Amino acid sequence: MYSSGTPRIDELTAEERAVYASLKPESMPQHVAIIMDGNGRWAGHRSLKRFLGHQQGAKSVQLVTETASRIGLPWLTLYAFSLENNLRRPRAEVNFLMRLLKSYLESNIERMMANNVRIRYIGRTHELPPEVQDKMRWAEETTARNTGTTLTLALNYGGRSEMVDAVRGLAAEIKSGQVAPDRITEADIHRHLYTAHMPDPDLLIRTSGEMRISNYLLWQIAYTEIFVTERLWPDFRGIHLLEAIADFQRRERRYGGLSDNCGEVENDPEPINIAAG
Ligand code: FPP
Numbered sequence: 001m002y003s004s005g006t007p008r009i010d011e012l013t014a015e016e017r018a019v020y021a022s023l024k025p026e027s028m029p030q031h032v033a034i035i036m037d038g039n040g041r042w043a044g045h046r047s048l049k050r051f052l053g054h055q056q057g058a059k060s061v062q063l064v065t066e067t068a069s070r071i072g073l074p075w076l077t078l079y080a081f082s083l084e085n086n087l088r089r090p091r092a093e094v095n096f097l098m099r100l101l102k103s104y105l106e107s108n109i110e111r112m113m114a115n116n117v118r119i120r121y122i123g124r125t126h127e128l129p130p131e132v133q134d135k136m137r138w139a140e141e142t143t144a145r146n147t148g149t150t151l152t153l154a155l156n157y158g159g160r161s162e163m164v165d166a167v168r169g170l171a172a173e174i175k176s177g178q179v180a181p182d183r184i185t186e187a188d189i190h191r192h193l194y195t196a197h198m199p200d201p202d203l204l205i206r207t208s209g210e211m212r213i214s215n216y217l218l219w220q221i222a223y224t225e226i227f228v229t230e231r232l233w234p235d236f237r238g239i240h241l242l243e244a245i246a247d248f249q250r251r252e253r254r255y256g257g258l259s260d261n262c263g264e265v266e267n268d269p270e271p272i273n274i275a276a277g
Contacts, residue, residue: 007072012238019242020071027249029202031075032068032241033224035216036060038208038232045232051096056234058104062111067238069115069149075198076151079216083124083158098132101155105139112139116148122194123157124165150198157194159218166192195220203248205241207233225251 012020036057043053061078068076081097089097105119112119119139126133136155169192173179179188190196200220206212209230213221227244229236252259 008070011070012067016067016070016239016242019239019246022246023242024249028071029073029245029248031077031199031201031203032073032245033077033079033201033204033217033221034064035079035204035206035214036233036236037206037210037214039234041208042232042234050093051100053234054097054100058100060233060236061104062108063237064241065117065149065151066111066115067241068151069117070238071242073149075201076149077122077195077198077201077217078151078153079157079214080153081123081155081157082215083156083161084215086127086156098129101153102132102135105135109139109142112143112151113146116146117143118146118148118150119143120150120152121155122152122162123155124161125155127156152195152198154216157216159213159215162194163189163219165194189219193219200224203227203244205229205244207231207236223253223255225253 009017009020039053039057040050041053042056043050046052061080065076080101085097086094121136121140125136128136166189170179170184170188173188174181174184195217200222201217201224204217204221204224204226206226206228209228211228217224225248227247229240229244231240258265
């Protein structure tokens with residue numbers, strides 16, 4: 001299914017169009033998640049203050065979102081602010097990120113509307129400053145009727161705390177007798193995740209070269225293809241999203257099964273006794 005908005009290929013740059021032309025329409029990802037990393041390093045390499053790296057990172061958010069909407073990607077989920085960022089970064093940086101989020105939403109809302117992008121959030125957003133929550137609600141409501149890409153910003157988000165919240169929700173249902181403990185299924189847990197309304201990501205991109213998941217979408221990425229690039233987030237553009245999708249399309253997704261060319265499968269073979277030593 002590829003229903004989320006008709007692709008607007010004529011709006012891609014010539015470079016983007018060339019990469020897009022090499023993609024297979026039948027195996028486009030439905031959901032791309034991104035760990036946006038490297039803002040601080042981008043600034044450091046230029047002897048700039050860290051906040052300028054975040055500011056440049058916000059530009060990448062908009063440009064990548066617009067390319068996603070032009071190719072008709074249904075779901076784009078960006079790790080914008082983790083629980084750990086909130087707890088472990090200096091207050092001045094956290095406060096700056098909050099102000100940046102507010103001004104980002106305010107100044108990009110028209111472009112979101114022009115690109116038919118719907119904005120949503122996941123995370124413990126009720127713990128963010130009230131004026132930030134107000135702006136978030138406003139952007140969500142303003143874009144609620146858009147039918148193109150859903151841009152989900154993970155804010156004050158942690159994968160483990162999402163599971164804790166899901167378990168709390170499920171525990172309440174068990175207590176009220178709606179669910180029997182010995183009948184709990186994966187679907188029951190899924191139903192209580194922040195992402196219950198969306199498909200799991202097909203592709204997870206991480207910028208700036210770190211080989212870590214950093215507590216992002218832990219449940220949801222069980223079978224997600226991972227693409228790590230050395231490029232720092234403030235340098236990441238739509239063309240790089242398309243290149244990551246091209247790489248994704250070269251992968252063979254097996255979901256724990258077998259590939260077509262996996263060798264002959266015998267009927268009921270006996271295990272050979274393999275003694276260690
Ligand atoms: C990592 O850079 C990035 C973050 C702290 C989160 C992402 C934030 C943005 C892209 C800013 C704006 C976002 C929105 C939605 C307005 P880092 O500081 O960890 O980089 P470093 O590892 O190089 O220090």
